[in-house]
Amino acid sequence: MKKLTFTLPYPLLLPNRRGLPANRAAAAAAIKKERVMMAMEIAALLAGIRPVEPIQYARVWVFRHSTGQEPDRDNFNAACKGLLDVLQPSTAKRSYGLGVIENDKPGRCDLRIHHVHAKHSTQQMTRVIITEIDAAEIDAVRAAVAKEAEQAASLIGVHGAPLGLDKDASAKALAAA
Structure with a gap:
């Protein structure tokens, strides 16, 4: 079974903390830029260990270490959307996909999200563990x-x-x- 682990040096951004522009096109461009940057960072972290073929069925653990209080479930899920988009294969609409997991549909990806309280801002991060699920x-x-x-x-x-x-x-x- 495949297992990949990486750590982003920041907590995933919650949608209510983004500060996106009011203009819809500008907001979409800002989100895409954020995901491209995340893809480049994850690609560097997974250099040499990224699977050749996407993991067909995966369990994705996300541990968001943050000094703030635990976010509610919908903000937590929304914060993970960009990460899951980056982990999927590239498409015409998602050119930044890395192809680590095949799909993020519930029947293909078991997403487990956890908040970890960090005592200091220097301890903030996002740890991601991806494991292949057996039959x-x-x-x-x-x-x-x-x-x-x-x-x-x-x-x-x-x-x-x-x-x-x-x-x-x-x-x-x-x-x-």
């Missing part, structure tokens, strides 16, 4: 994703409009619940 773990991840999807679908049917129904049918479904 048994792949099935467990897929089963967990399917179970979560099933639970979400049942919640939608009870607490909101069931998918694919019009307003009248939604009102009847809610009244029946």
Whole structure:
């Protein structure tokens, strides 16, 4: 099983801390520049150990060491988006991809994010550990994703409009619940 570890000398930037320009095109350009810089840094850190073929099924551990308080889940996930984009293969829209993992879909990538409180700003960093998942773990991840999807679908049917129904049918479904 393949295992790659690298450390970025900074905590991943949270979306609410970016300070992006209000202009949409300028913000997109700033995000792309940030990801290109991250790709160059990760490529240098993985020099000589980067896999020839992308890891088909991966578990990606991200340990964000920061002096601030623990971010909420949506900010944490959004902060990892750029990292996951960099780790995937290059495409026409994502020219900076390194091809470390094949895909970041839940059935292919098991993302585990953790906050580690750093006592001093010099201890801030992001440690990333990528491991190849074997067949048994792949099935467990897929089963967990399917179970979560099933639970979400049942919640939608009870607490909101069931998918694919019009307003009248939604009102009847809610009244029946």
